[in-house]
Amino acid sequence: MRVSVIGCGHLGIPHAAAMAEIGHEVIGVDLDQAKINRLNAGECPIYEEGLPALLATHTASGRLRFTTDLAEAAAFADVHFLAVGTPIDADGRSYDTGQVFGAARALAPHLTRPCVIIGKSTVTVGTTRDLAALLARLAPAGTDVEVVWNPEFLREGHAIEDTLRPDRIVVGVPSPHAEDVVREVYAPLLHNQIPLFVTDPATAELIKGAANAYLGMKISFINGVADMCTAAGADVHQLTEAIGLDPRIGRGGLNAGPGYGGGCLPKDVRAFTASAQSLGALDAATLLRAAEQVNESRPTAALALIEQTLGRPVAGSRVTVWGASFKAGTDDVRESPALAVAALMHQRGATVTVHDPHAVPTALVRHPELDYAEDLEESVKGAELIVLATEWPQFRDTDPKALSSLVDQPLLVDLRNLLNADAWRTAGWTVRQLGRPAQP
Numbered sequence: 001m002r003v004s005v006i007g008c009g010h011l012g013i014p015h016a017a018a019m020a021e022i023g024h025e026v027i028g029v030d031l032d033q034a035k036i037n038r039l040n041a042g043e044c045p046i047y048e049e050g051l052p053a054l055l056a057t058h059t060a061s062g063r064l065r066f067t068t069d070l071a072e073a074a075a076f077a078d079v080h081f082l083a084v085g086t087p088i089d090a091d092g093r094s095y096d097t098g099q100v101f102g103a104a105r106a107l108a109p110h111l112t113r114p115c116v117i118i119g120k121s122t123v124t125v126g127t128t129r130d131l132a133a134l135l136a137r138l139a140p141a142g143t144d145v146e147v148v149w150n151p152e153f154l155r156e157g158h159a160i161e162d163t164l165r166p167d168r169i170v171v172g173v174p175s176p177h178a179e180d181v182v183r184e185v186y187a188p189l190l191h192n193q194i195p196l197f198v199t200d201p202a203t204a205e206l207i208k209g210a211a212n213a214y215l216g217m218k219i220s221f222i223n224g225v226a227d228m229c230t231a232a233g234a235d236v237h238q239l240t241e242a243i244g245l246d247p248r249i250g251r252g253g254l255n256a257g258p259g260y261g262g263g264c265l266p267k268d269v270r271a272f273t274a275s276a277q278s279l280g281a282l283d284a285a286t287l288l289r290a291a292e293q294v295n296e297s298r299p300t301a302a303l304a305l306i307e308q309t310l311g312r313p314v315a316g317s318r319v320t321v322w323g324a325s326f327k328a329g330t331d332d333v334r335e336s337p338a339l340a341v342a343a344l345m346h347q348r349g350a351t352v353t354v355h356d357p358h359a360v361p362t363a364l365v366r367h368p369e370l371d372y373a374e375d376l377e378e379s380v381k382g383a384e385l386i387v388l389a390t391e392w393p394q395f396r397d398t399d400p401k402a403l404s405s406l407v408d409q410p411l412l413v414d415l416r417n418l419l420n421a422d423a424w425r426t427a428g429w430t431v432r433q434l435g436r437p438a439q440p
């Protein structure tokens, strides 16, 4: 089939590459000319494992190309995926769906034949209905446009795997014909026994919000319990392993840390809370607001552990933060907890040097006030304390002995419970881990 993917960001680029991989002819569209030039030159503008190879294969074969021209996409494709951004509104609580409606408005006049628009962006419930009404008004006569909502569940750092082998595909369809089109698009995945969950558009929109809201609540829950473990001298890691064995709880997404970040979970929990409020579902709003509040408090909780380990306030100290991206496997720093902790220490008067294997360039743009080191060993020279804030395997694999002579004091706070603390302690380091006893 010939498909377009409108919006080439963290979702759109992997999706376009994956659609080519399963046999479609794909045109990716974005407003950002510089990004499109890079993509057409075979460059991958984001750090995502496996994506550069897939882009190279399919741009070389001609099955995948990129443009800024929606007219070209309209002439080429019968199915248009919408993968544009839905940042949080100026009010800080609901989605700004301007990119979704803007892209649809821009596409509509170029349509020359019936087509299906498959929305993938995360949106407020009711968006599919409003978009269908808009397109019914704007699309030229004879171009019947159907709008399907097909929320995306990929995780950054696993984007290709999650797109080609998702747990499930959810679609909210307005008609049996639209369902047939979706089945044809995803046929290669459905042949591989990936479950297709077909529902109405409003339910599909809420499924996405509920999934991310639940993931956020689960993380806030375990972070709150980590504080209980700290106070009681217990071990949150062992606790998690034990409760995770209950299949009703599950071990996935239950790692204590510096809070959930990224371009999605924080905004999606906020927007789902606001939706609950506006729909009058006040109990849901209360529960979700609590998850948000816990998450907002995590940088301060991290600072308390850091200052306890340092033995004094951070003002005037030299601290190294390992990690800038919101999690390992990506160079995305949107709402990164690592940078929130780094920025908080900087505000409190510490000199902060941040090191990340892939995200220094993106971090520099958002937090120019911090110091950066591209090299891990360079980053710790003269440090009085290291804070491990993002769970890159490079940090776990670091030899503590090799670093001892570089730092000013061998102190480390592991906010991700990533390190083998015993090995570091044997090498002479004082290590504190989140929600775990000072000396087990």
Ligand SMILES: NC(=O)C1=CN([C@@H]2O[C@H](COP(=O)(O)OP(=O)(O)OC[C@H]3O[C@@H](n4cnc5c(N)ncnc54)[C@H](O)[C@@H]3O)[C@@H](O)[C@H]2O)C=CC1
Residues within 6 Å of the ligand: 006, 007, 008, 009, 010, 011, 012, 029, 030, 031, 032, 083, 084, 085, 086, 099, 102, 103, 106, 120, 121, 122, 123, 152, 153, 154, 155, 156, 263, 264
């Ligand atoms: N990042 C992720 O892993 C996931 C994101 N989502 C959702 O997918 C949506 C996109 O997220 P990201 O890719 O992270 O955002 P992003 O900000 O990385 O990418 C959005 C892209 O859309 C482009 N764009 C905006 N208006 C356009 C228009 N009129 N025509 C063509 N291109 C246009 C922008 O230039 C940008 O490149 C959001 O709703 C997000 O919540 C859902 C699941 C996973």
Ligand SMILES: O=C(O)[C@H]1O[C@H](OP(=O)(O)OP(=O)(O)OC[C@H]2O[C@@H](n3ccc(=O)[nH]c3=O)[C@H](O)[C@@H]2O)[C@H](O)[C@@H](O)[C@@H]1O
Residues within 6 Å of the ligand: 122, 152, 153, 154, 155, 156, 157, 212, 215, 219, 252, 253, 254, 255, 256, 257, 258, 259, 260, 261, 262, 263, 264, 265, 268, 326, 327, 328, 337
């Ligand atoms: O809607 C989206 O965009 C996506 O949002 C999340 O994916 P992602 O943002 O890539 O990241 P996660 O792996 O969920 O992590 C989010 C944040 O929570 C933190 N986290 C995650 C898991 C965990 O156990 N503990 C924890 O602190 C991470 O470090 C990170 O800061 C969801 O997991 C995806 O299913 C969803 O498609």
